[in-house]
Amino acid sequence: MKRILLTVEYEGTAYAGWQRQLNALSVQQVLEEKLSAACGHPVTVTGSSRTDAGVHALDQRVHFDTDCTIPPDKFPFILNNLLPADIRVQEGREVPAAFHARFLSAGKTYTYRILNRRHGSALRRNTFWHVPVPLAAAPAEEALRFLIGTHDFSAFQAAGGAAKTTVRTLSEARLAVRDEEWILTVTGNAFLYNMVRIIAGTVVEIGLGKRAPDAFDRAFSSLNRLELGMTAPAHGLELTRVYYPEKAFLDPESLRWHDPEEDVPCFD
């Protein structure tokens, strides 16, 4: 039995998210069906991130176990012939049996894209949130600086978030404005449910002047969801990069998995 790690890119528009569900088509289900056909036995996959309906991934990482004889680096070729065009496998490699795509990840980068102009876009309709009212970049950039570092992000989650601890560390929270495109890049060790979309929604409300540039700082103190803006729509969000420590590939047993309930990496 071998454990294989795939890098998977997908456009989330047509799917009910990453995770398998009963009555809706998920990326996981499509990938498992094609992998099962390729391997000749039922395959169950584990993804690094359970992206929501409409969210895209440039670098979802996915592991599974198989005893088939397909060389790991041939999986992209075989799967891309079977998969629909909105899912594409970029890489396949063998990893140790104790590797885990989700519980050993050391961090992720998400990108949130905003199109700030009067009328919506045809070409960017599935990957940008269209905000028709002019936004001011300076207060938004000022606000993002409060996010860097280790904070209690308890206010930054959808109602009903199940995380036991809500302390997270962000190493990057950056806004690049190119004409009418606002590209928000956020990197952290782990994320709460809807955390990046709440950050994006708050950035827009700050850019509109509806909230002060210290909104994030106040939410860290009050832990109150109401200090923050709306949850921005899913289709502007992309899982851009997933990080693992070098040891995850060499000696994963030396690493503690992070608690699935907490979804926070805890490496020694």
Place this chain on the structure above:
Amino acid sequence: MKRILLTVEYEGTAYAGWQRQLNALSVQQVLEEKLSAACGHPVTVTGSSRTDAGVHALDQRVHFDTDCTIPPDKFPFILNNLLPADIRVQEGREVPAAFHARFLSAGKTYTYRILNRRHGSALRRNTFWHVPVPLAAAPAEEALRFLIGTHDFSAFQAAGGAAKTTVRTLSEARLAVRDEEWILTVTGNAFLYNMVRIIAGTVVEIGLGKRAPDAFDRAFSSLNRLELGMTAPAHGLELTRVYYPEKAFLDPESLRWHDPEEDVPCFD
């Protein structure tokens, strides 16, 4: 009767091109249907460029005549409520009755996008040509310099091109390489049928080492289509910008239309 000029963005994936056809859905047909519904009378539109099936437009310009009372700047709002999401109107303005979106255009910028990496992309599948073999940028960039200026582009057209003269002037032919993305930008006074796609196909063959960097120069001398590479696929191409002389909006009657058979502007 007023003449209205619209700026229209579309993703060409679902359409048989710009121009109305008998048995296939075109962008022109969809736009004319929605405009006719909005104006309350049959509307025929004229586009600046007859883009092929699968080709996109960020800045197609379209004129039409109407006696309806809709203020010109309200057309984007009204039409975007009626149009499918892959067609979006960005601007509406009144122009003189002698304005012509096609025959008064002074030039256009096209963008051709190439994705140069092993496996195809899910997110960029409709807007990038996927070239899986590594390309060398330096010879491609060297080759593009030969395109600048006024030349006989007779070799740069699809078989059966109807143009009477094939002399065109290019002011820009630039390649920007960002990681695995190759973005080719070409600006000229007018273009022959498939001209940009033949340039893109030749750039790729030069990047592969299958053709020498002086291929364009040799094609100007020999006027032989065989000196050039394949016609690159339509879906990598975008009509990015259309230019008009200031006079086209102020005093269009003082300008000579360029001959539709030649499709070359001829301003005095």
